[in-house]
Every structure is written in C-alpha cells, then in structure tokens.
Amino acid sequence: MARAHLDYTFHVRSYFHPLPPALLLALELGSWILIHHRFHLYEPPLMPPPSTLFNLLKHHGEEHLLSHWERLSEEGRSRLKSQLMAIDWHEIVACKKLVEDRHAKKSATRHHDFENSSTPICHKLGGQGTASSEALSRGRECLRTAQAGAILMAGGQGTRLGFNGPKGTFPIATISKATLFDVLLGHLHAIKKRFGSRIPIAIMTSAATDTATRAFLTEANFCGLDADQIFFFCQGNLPAVDAATGSLLLDACDRVAVAPDGHGGMFQALIESGGLDWFRQQDCRTLVSFQVDNPLAKPFDPEFLGHHLLSESSLSTQVIPKLDPEERVGVVAESDGVTRIIEYSDLPQNIATQRLLDGRLRFFAGSIGIHAFETEFLEGLASSQARLPLHIAHKKVPFIDKKGRLVQPSAPNAFKFERFIFDVMPLADSVTVVEVDPAEGFAPLKNPPGAAKDSPEIVRQALNAYAIRHLEGVGIMVAPGIDVELDAASIFDDEDLHLIAKSGIFPKNRIDCPHIIRAI
Secondary structure, eight states: OHHHHHHHHHHHHHHSTTSOHHHHHHHHHHHHHHHHIIIIITSOOOOOOOHHHHHHHHHTTOGGGGTTGGGSOHHHHHHHHHHHHHSOHHHHHHHHHHHHHHHTTOOOOOOOOGGGOBOOOEEETTOOSHHHHHHHHHHHHHHHTTOEEEEEEOOOBSGGGTOSSBGGGSBOOSSSOOBHHHHHHHHHHHHHHHHSOOOOEEEEEOTTTHHHHHHHHHHTGGGGSOGGGEEEEEOOEEEOEETTTOOBOEEETTEEOEEEOOGGGHHHHHHHHTHHHHHHHTTOOEEEEEETTOTTOOTTOHHHHHHHHHTTOSEEEEEEEOOOTTOOOOEEEEETTEEEEEOGGGSOHHHHTOBOTTSOBSSOEEEEEEEEEEHHHHHHHHHHTOOOOOEEEEEOOOEEOTTSOEEOOSSOOEEEEEOOGGGGGGGSSOEEEEEOOHHHHOOOOOSOTTOSSSOHHHHHHHHHHHHHHHHHHTTOEEOTTOOEEEOTTTOOSHHHHHHHHHHTOSGGGEEOSOEEEOOO
C-alpha cells in the first residue's frame, strides 16, 4: 500500500504541479484516504478458530491442522471444524502408538504357536455324502423361510482396474457386460424366483463411492430388487499419519487426509447406521458377508448355509485350497480350540512350504472373504463394544504443504490404518470351515486389463468356463470357442439348467453361437 501511495503522490505532484500548495496537499490527502479505504477498511477481520477446537488440537499436538484457517471461507471453516470434532481421538492415540512402534522396530507381526496349529476340518462343498445332503436340505429351508440376510462389501473404487467409478459398476459379464452389481444382486433375484423369498441386503459403501453407488443402483432399478430390500451404509474412515512427523495430514486446506478403515470396520458401521436393527426387524437370524469383486461368489449356496446352521456355529467361512506357498492369501488355522486367519505375511517361509502326507500344504485353507455370522453373535459384539485391532500400512498419501499447495508424493510418506473382518474369528464360540472349488466360487477382479492374474479377461474366462461346465453337465453341449453366459438373475443352480435341457430350446441340445442362458 505504501508503494502505491508514493506512486500515486508522485503522479499527483507531476500532473498538478502548477496548482497552489494547499490544493495540492488536499489532493494528496484525498489519494491517501482513497487507497486506505480500498486496501484496509474492507479487509475481513481475522477470525480465530474456536477455543474449544484449538485446545482440543493443542492437547493432541495437532494445531498445525488450523494453519490455513484464515484463508478459508466460512463454509470451509465449518467443514474442517465438523470433521475435526467428529474424529475419535482415542483412536488417533492408538494409531500413533502403532507408528511409534513401527519406528522403534517393534514387530507388529502377531506371534503364532505354529507347532500346535493345524488346518481345521473342512466340509467340502458339493459332496455326495449324508452330511452334504442334510446340509443342502437345511440350507434350502433357510432360504425358503427368508431367515438369512446379505452384507455386500462395496466400498472399493475401480482405480486399480483403470476404471473411473465404484468397482461394483464395472462391466464384467461375458456377453451382456452386466456389472458386478448386476451379477451379485442378480443372485438374490434368482433366490426369490426359486424359493419365493426376499433376501434383505445391506450394501457397505465408502465416502468415495457412496453417492455414485446409490445413483447407479437407483438408475438400474436396484438390479431387479425392491428398493426397500436394500439398506445402504457407509464404512468409517481413519486419518493418515505422517511417517516423518507422526502428525495428521491435510489433503485440502479444509480437510484432514483420511482413508477407509478396512472391511473390518463393517461391524461398527453396520451397528452405528442402524443396519443391525434393520436386519433384526426382518427376522434375519444369519447374515452372510461377501466382496463385490468376486462374480463367482456363492454366499447363499444352500449347502454352505446348511453346514453353518447344522453345526450351530457363531461364524462360518468359505476357503479354497491354497496350492502355492507364495500365494498372497491368508489361511485358516486352529490352535487350542481357537480358529483364526493367519495373514500370508505372518506365515514364515519354512512353515508356509510344509506339506501333509497327501501332498497338500499344511496350511492350505485360503480365505476368500465369504463369512456367515449368526445375528446373535454380532449383537453380542455390539453390546460388548469390542473393537477389532488396527493394522498399519506404509502408503503414498497426497498432502497440503505449509504454503497450501497439494503435494503428490512419489514414495510412501504416511501410514494408513484399517481393520480386518477376519479378526472377529477368534471371538466366535465355534467356527465352521467349508472348502469351495475355486473354479466354482472364486474369480476375483483385482487388476487392470492385460494383467497376468485377476484381470477382467481372466475373470470372464472363468465365468465362461463355469457356464460351459454346468451346461455340459446337464447335456447341453457348447461348440468350441463359443462364449455363453448364465443369467445371474434367473439361473440359481443346475436344476434350472436341467429344465432348459429338457425343454428342447436348443436344437439337439447344442449351442453354436454366443448365447445368454435364461431360466424358463
């Protein structure tokens, strides 16, 4: 302002120098008033943060989160204040303790008694014995009486797939290119067609996918389900911690950097959102959770449900046989009557490679993220207010620097925290393990097109192979190189395919061109 005043004064003196000194002084004074009026009188007054907020952050050593407060709009200040006041600071203390332990090189690896551990007994899905027959019958009864509910984990984005949107909206079906949501929700529609019952489903989204997921499913008429059959709830977030300073980060001047709290956050989010009460009101005694990225998932296979119910277990889980010790999948193990999942990173190489007399790996039961819970068990967790342990991961987290600029780190710079759903397993009174043939129930979509594993092409091949295998199993032959697709919303199991085979829809029960198979 001073420079502007001097420049303006020089201009006045140069232009009006013939005028009398008194008038010249008046012009200079007027210029000063004009400039002062422009640069000072209309500056908004400084607005300090509320003392309660500042004192809260000071107590936790996080005052720097208010470093851009003065430049924020009223709306931005309100948004930042709301976020900061909503943070569970007890959780932050626990997160920082994990970071301190990491820096102190205190191992976060949980120690297991491998000498006295083994893979628990596994029921094989699709067996021919009496136990399988009884389980199948009991599971069908459960579906017929609508005593089961579904929880779909759909908080992930399609970033790793090179896809812009919630992962559930990714087109995956072989011919129709139906989305993951179409396929997985379609199974519930097929259950209604077969058994005449509605399976209530709670869909867990994240802050990043909630709005887009709701909009997509509304536009898609909820993939054939009734609107009141679906309950949406959003998983929680946990702030990231700077690896260098041990402090929280901003990823915008008015926003703390956070990340989803993992699939293990499902329990707390379901309880806090009223989802558990919603299931209780619909008399759902068993809840089955599954991931949105597995279009071959069979969460409501009647035999799986039957094994769970007949064993009177609090929790049951599906596994696939792990063939390669290097597979990055956790394994189910039992020790002293307690069943848990051991992360692949916690399994020492010499233990991971051990094999049984039949050639199987000693720890072969690989978890695929499909779990059945008794509602009563989850209600007990809610009443105990037990929280699952936090897990820490070193990640790249964009942040705002001291000048308010967004920095995109080229290397991991912060720690994120999450909970794993399988950590609830040791809390169950009893656990039932059911082994699934991966060709029949596991085709995860994880990687972008062209990847060597878990890519869209590989998943579609698995879906096509599944369809051909089951069609040929009932006598409908598929010409080599032909793609076929089983309509998820109408084909429940091979009984539907037997009816198609008997109907003569396909001449000589042969398919010679790409076809979507729908139940009759």
